[in-house]
Amino acid sequence: MFYIKSIKIGNFRCYSDYYQEFSPKINIIIGENAVGKTSLIEAVYALGLTKSHKTSNDYEMIKKGEEYCFIKGSFFDGQEDNVTCSITSKGKQIIKNDKKVGHISKYIGFYNVVMFCPEDLxxxxxxxxxxxxxxxxxxxxxxxxxxxxxxxxxxxxxxxxxxxxxxxxxxxxxxxxxxxxxxxxxxxxxxxxxxxxxxxxxxxxxxxxxxxxxxxxxxxxxxxxxxxxxxxxxxxxxxxxxxxxxxxxxxxxxxxxxxxxxxxxxxxxxxxxxxxxxxxxxxxxxxxxxxxxxxSNRIIVILDDVFGELDVIRQKEIIKIIEMEYQIFITTTSIDYLDSDVLRNSNIIKIERLSE
Ligand SMILES: Nc1ncnc2c1ncn2[C@@H]1O[C@H](COP(=O)(O)OP(=O)(O)OP(=O)(O)O)[C@@H](O)[C@H]1O
Ligand SMILES: [Mg+2]
CATH class of the missing domain: 1.20.1050.90 (RecF/RecN/SMC, N-terminal domain)
Incomplete structure (x- = not known):
């Protein structure tokens, strides 16, 4: 199964420097409003699609006051692949396994992302x-x-x-x-x-x-x-x-x-x-x-702020469809509404408010 093992992000949105490892199965990212949950999964998304799900302006992803940002991901699918996407005033660059990717069309499709978010409405x-x-x-x-x-x-x-x-x-x-x-x-x-x-x-x-x-x-x-x-x-x-x-x-x-x-x-x-x-x-x-x-089976599924809204039966059904084959990221402010079976099988990642 294809999955992202770890991510390192620099000057990305609210993050100066952040490293996180992930489970190949369900990852639940929990934290109060505005701590950076969406930003973290945006990085996973943007590393796959080379653009944000929220904006068509790449520079918005750069931390305010900084001049560049980067996302480094380590992937596994029988073998390890490392990808870095960096954005500077000169544009965007992708490096895959230490080699510069000449044209984005050669990289797109390395893995796919499906993002469920409130904006889907x-x-x-x-x-x-x-x-x-x-x-x-x-x-x-x-x-x-x-x-x-x-x-x-x-x-x-x-x-x-x-x-x-x-x-x-x-x-x-x-x-x-x-x-x-x-x-x-x-x-x-x-x-x-x-x-x-x-x-x-x-x-x-x-x-x-x-x-x-x-x-x-x-x-x-x-x-x-x-x-x-x-x-x-x-x-x-x-x-x-x-x-x-x-x-x-x-x-x-x-x-x-x-x-x-x-x-x-x-x-x-x-x-x-x-x-x-x-x-x-x-x-x-x-x-x-x-x-x-x-x-392709290289799909990462992200549920940003939508999962807790589903009733428990639907949560279980949705997870059943997706979990068998794909790595899942779920963001939420509270685990109170999450099904206990889903929670038991998940890697919980807590994000604290940054004190800067
Ligand atoms: N380019 C940027 N530079 C610095 N900070 C940013 C940038 N873009 C967004 N932010 C800030 O990053 C913080 C985290 O935003 P994010 O959307 O990741 O929060 P969240 O944890 O998903 O919150 P919510 O639960 O409300 O959805 C917010 O305070 C936001 O204003
Ligand atoms: Mg959010």
């Missing part, structure tokens, strides 16, 4: 941007082609929007350049849309199954991709929207405007009760584990 009823982030991060974990297309798309979109701003009155001399960028953008958009559609269709099958399981067959729900444009004819779509793009000085079509939604009992998720929303959020992440494990 945003995936049910939140803004499309949160849902696109979910798609992007997780499809990147599965497929380096997507990561490549996404970074090219983002760069081309920026270029196109800048060009739209530069065009003052007459399109004239800019027309050829606009066409070139638009065609390149369409090429990457097609790859992104195809991957998103495939991913959501597959996720939806697992999601439906997990919703049935968690709700003891009381609910039925599926996922639906909502692309922002006609994916079969992006060329036509881009032509039709060119005038609008020139007026608004931004690109009004493409996967940067995509969304997906949850349909349950024939309704939209905006009509779901709080309990139903929580069920869907949990099911979505369990479905993600189902999808990721088709590709």
């Amino acid at each position: 945003e995936l049910i009823n939140g803004a499309p941007i949160a849902k696109r982030r979910f798609l992007d991060i997780n499809i990147c974990q599965i497929d380096p082609i997507y990561l490549d297309a996404l970074s090219k798309y983002k760069r081309l979109l920026k270029e196109r929007n800048q060009l739209l701003k530069d065009i003052k009155e007459d399109l004239g001399k800019y027309k050829d350049l606009l066409d070139v960028i638009t065609n390149k953008l369409i090429e990457e958009a097609k790859i992104i849309i195809k991957h998103r559609r495939d991913f959501i269709n597959k996720l939806s099958i697992f999601f439906k199954k997990q919703v049935e399981f968690i709700s003891s067959h009381k609910e039925e729900a599926t996922l639906e991709y909502e692309p922002s444009c006609n994916e079969d004819n992006l060329e036509l779509e881009s032509k039709n929207k060119e005038k609008l793009d020139l007026i608004t000085k931004t690109t009004n079509w493409g996967p940067h405007r995509d969304d997906f939604r949850i349909v349950f009992n024939g309704m939209g998720s905006e009509l779901a009760s709080q309990g139903q929303q929580k069920t869907f959020a949990l099911a979505l992440k369990l479905a993600l584990i189902d999808i990721l494990k088709e590709k």
Whole structure:
């Protein structure tokens, strides 16, 4: 079984210098509010995905007032691997077993992380941007082609929007350049849309199954991709929207405007009760584990501040599904609500308030 044996973090969030060893099974991280529980599991997450689950700005992870941070992890899966991720003003660097990793796409997928957190509710009823982030991060974990297309798309979109701003009155001399960028953008958009559609269709099958399981067959729900444009004819779509793009000085079509939604009992998720929303959020992440494990068994599961909220029966059921195969991290402010069997089998890590 793959697991992270130990971590050392420097200048990371509230930590100056911290070392911790982990159990291959369940690790319960306990401490009062703001002692650094989420920060610790964020480090485990960020070492796998090379980005935070909380922010797209890497520098936010650097301890305030410092210039760099690092996360060093030691992993085991029959053999030991050591990985260091460091962030400085020059950018991010990954070193695996003393060798510099040239491109992040060569490293992503070394291990996968599924994080359950309170913000998951945003995936049910939140803004499309949160849902696109979910798609992007997780499809990147599965497929380096997507990561490549996404970074090219983002760069081309920026270029196109800048060009739209530069065009003052007459399109004239800019027309050829606009066409070139638009065609390149369409090429990457097609790859992104195809991957998103495939991913959501597959996720939806697992999601439906997990919703049935968690709700003891009381609910039925599926996922639906909502692309922002006609994916079969992006060329036509881009032509039709060119005038609008020139007026608004931004690109009004493409996967940067995509969304997906949850349909349950024939309704939209905006009509779901709080309990139903929580069920869907949990099911979505369990479905993600189902999808990721088709590709690799190197999965670490993190439950940040969500486990104590489940009733004891569900705690046991969730642990049963995950525990057999994966290392688990659970953060909580109190162990009072945790099932005694789960507690007995766990490594308890207590985090005290730092006195600085
Ligand atoms: N870049 C940073 N530099 C320094 N401190 C930071 C940075 N980012 C966050 N913090 C602080 O780190 C502390 C720990 O935050 P964290 O989210 O890890 O706490 P937590 O134990 O998960 O708390 P809660 O139980 O409320 O979720 C907080 O006081 C937070 O303000
Ligand atoms: Mg927290």
